[in-house]
Amino acid sequence: MEIRSWLSPRHRQRNRLHAYIEGALEGAERTQFEAAMARDPALAREVGELRAIRLAARELPEIEAPRSFRLTAAMVAAPARQAPAPRRAPVALRLAQGAAALSVFALAVTFVAGAVDNERAADTAASGESASLAVEDATTKQAPAAAAASGGATNSTAATAEGRPPVATSVPSPFAPTLPPYSPTSSVSGQGVTATAETPATAVASPTPRAPATGPGEAVTAMPTPVPPLTGGGDAATVPGTPSTSAYGTRDGGVTGGATITQSAPAGADKDGPGTMRLAQAGLAAVAVLAIGATIVLSLRRRREP
Amino acid sequence: MSEAPNTGDEELVVLARGGDLDAFNRLVDRYQGSVYSLCVRLLGNREAAEDAAQEAFLSAYRALDRFHGGSFRSWVLRIAANEAKDELRRRRRKDGATSLEAIFDRQESPVEIPDPSEGAEVIVERHDFGRALEIALGDLPFEQRQAVLLVDVYEFAYEEVARLTNASVGTVKSRIHRGRERLRQAMIARPELFEGLVRPEE
Numbered sequence: 001m002e003i004r005s006w007l008s009p010r011h012r013q014r015n016r017l018h019a020y021i022e023g024a025l026e027g028a029e030r031t032q033f034e035a036a037m038a039r040d041p042a043l044a045r046e047v048g049e050l051r052a053i054r055l056a057a058r059e060l061p062e063i064e065a066p067r068s069f070r071l072t073a074a075m076v077a078a079p080a081r082q083a084p085a086p087r088r089a090p091v092a093l094r095l096a097q098g099a100a101a102l103s104v105f106a107l108a109v110t111f112v113a114g115a116v117d118n119e120r121a122a123d124t125a126a127s128g129e130s131a132s133l134a135v136e137d138a139t140t141k142q143a144p145a146a147a148a149a150s151g152g153a154t155n156s157t158a159a160t161a162e163g164r165p166p167v168a169t170s171v172p173s174p175f176a177p178t179l180p181p182y183s184p185t186s187s188v189s190g191q192g193v194t195a196t197a198e199t200p201a202t203a204v205a206s207p208t209p210r211a212p213a214t215g216p217g218e219a220v221t222a223m224p225t226p227v228p229p230l231t232g233g234g235d236a237a238t239v240p241g242t243p244s245t246s247a248y249g250t251r252d253g254g255v256t257g258g259a260t261i262t263q264s265a266p267a268g269a270d271k272d273g274p275g276t277m278r279l280a281q282a283g284l285a286a287v288a289v290l291a292i293g294a295t296i297v298l299s300l301r302r303r304r305e306p
Numbered sequence: 307m308s309e310a311p312n313t314g315d316e317e318l319v320v321l322a323r324g325g326d327l328d329a330f331n332r333l334v335d336r337y338q339g340s341v342y343s344l345c346v347r348l349l350g351n352r353e354a355a356e357d358a359a360q361e362a363f364l365s366a367y368r369a370l371d372r373f374h375g376g377s378f379r380s381w382v383l384r385i386a387a388n389e390a391k392d393e394l395r396r397r398r399r400k401d402g403a404t405s406l407e408a409i410f411d412r413q414e415s416p417v418e419i420p421d422p423s424e425g426a427e428v429i430v431e432r433h434d435f436g437r438a439l440e441i442a443l444g445d446l447p448f449e450q451r452q453a454v455l456l457v458d459v460y461e462f463a464y465e466e467v468a469r470l471t472n473a474s475v476g477t478v479k480s481r482i483h484r485g486r487e488r489l490r491q492a493m494i495a496r497p498e499l500f501e502g503l504v505r506p507e508e
Contacts, residue, residue: 014483015479018482018483049490049493049494050486050490053439053486053490053493054458056435057458058459058461060439060459062339062340063343063346064342065341065359066352066356067356069338069341069356069360070331070334071327071330071331071334071367072327075360076364076368080364080365080368081361
């Protein structure tokens with residue numbers, strides 16, 4: 001009997017054991033199995049027990065029929081009895097299967113969407129580099145901090161994840177379609193070092209005083225009208241009393257300081273932030289696990305029935 | 307009866323195909339023990355087994371044109387195994403049993419087996435390995451019981467059981483392995499039954 005090589009060693013051993021007691025194990029495999037039995041008394045005993053059971057099963061006596069099952073002409077003439085129709089899967093099982101399929105599909109969609117989103121953001125960052133749309137040298141030296149601080153403009157997660165300095169770009173953003181014109185007084189500060197942004201395409205000064213905000217680890221100073229700092233590393237960082245900070249200054253965990261860097265980001269993805277996406281994925285994963293578990297349990301229960 | 311007592315199965319089948327009901331009933335006489343034994347071991351209920359056995363012979367008579375030689379016993383046993391399964395389904399629906407295992411009638415043993423409540427002493431006294439094995443077989447899930455019975459008792463090939471049960475050979479093999487293992491576990495709980503039966507393998 002051929003024992004399939006892709007089975008686990010344990011399964012192969014079980015298959016060999018049963019093939020052996022059936023007398024179906026031949027050649028080298030039989031020799032190896034007998035050698036294994038010689039080394040392992042427990043295995044030898046198990047083989048002996050299974051063989052005794054199999055022999056006893058073959059010798060089970062026939063049970064005498066309590067009556068004759070001879071056919072009569074009337075029986076033969078009668079219409080044949082219909083076999084019961086195959087059972088349909090119970091409603092609960094079908095529901096569980098549907099929920100499992102849907103949740104797994106939805107989960108896959110969220111992962112694909114997230115991957116596409118990240119890739120697009122990385123591409124955007126890269127194109128920003130090649131287009132030399134960066135803040136001036138003094139700023140780019142502090143690029144990681146600056147880019148992180150201007151999170152609304154740059155997908156800092158994607159940029160830093162790829163190991164290159166996050167560079168602010170000026171790709172038109174649907175979130176900032178009406179940004180005011182360049183103001184030479186705007187500045188971007190990162191990690192305590194202040195640099196003046198003089199490139200219109202990359203650093204656009206807001207005409208209104210802004211609240212500098214402190215993201216996680218970064219400090220952004222709005223010039224020239226400093227106001228009390230705001231601590232807000234999350235997606236919903238807002239600046240009380242400074243409405244001009246607006247949505248595009250607080251997206252993606254970043255905070256817009258004196259300079260607002262515009263950059264496009266997928267509208268739906270960043271609006272609620274990656275946290276929401278992760279929450280949705282966690283929820284879907286939980287539903288999928290529950291539905292798959294229910295499907296397995298119900299299927300096993302059903303398999304016990306013919 | 308026109309045919310001789312030692313008429314072969316195939317000859318009786320030819321006669322039965324021609325409408326000779328007596329010829330077919332000779333086949334019934336020969337194999338009703340085997341058919342009923344399989345049904346009662348599968349169903350665990352005498353009444354259900356009688357119904358299934360009767361239906362098996364009726365189905366066999368009506369399907370004689372599809373018998374293409376070979377062992378008539380194996381052929382009619384395959385039909386009986388299917389009828390037993392159908393009988394389980396019918397009774398499940400009729401009785402509204404929540405589980406087919408519930409139909410396995412413990413009050414009415416398929417064979418004269420000792421009541422498990424009699425305890426190990428009684429079984430030891432009888433020293434009847436076969437009867438203890440009948441009890442253990444009755445405790446197997448239906449699919450495992452069917453596979454073990456057909457392969458180990460009625461000597462069907464794995465492929466035959468796979469066709470009969472609409473399962474893959476791998477599935478049948480798995481059911482048999484698990485069934486045998488469960489039987490072993492049940493039997494080694496009474497080691498005295500193995501005395502004299504098990505000799506250590508070399």
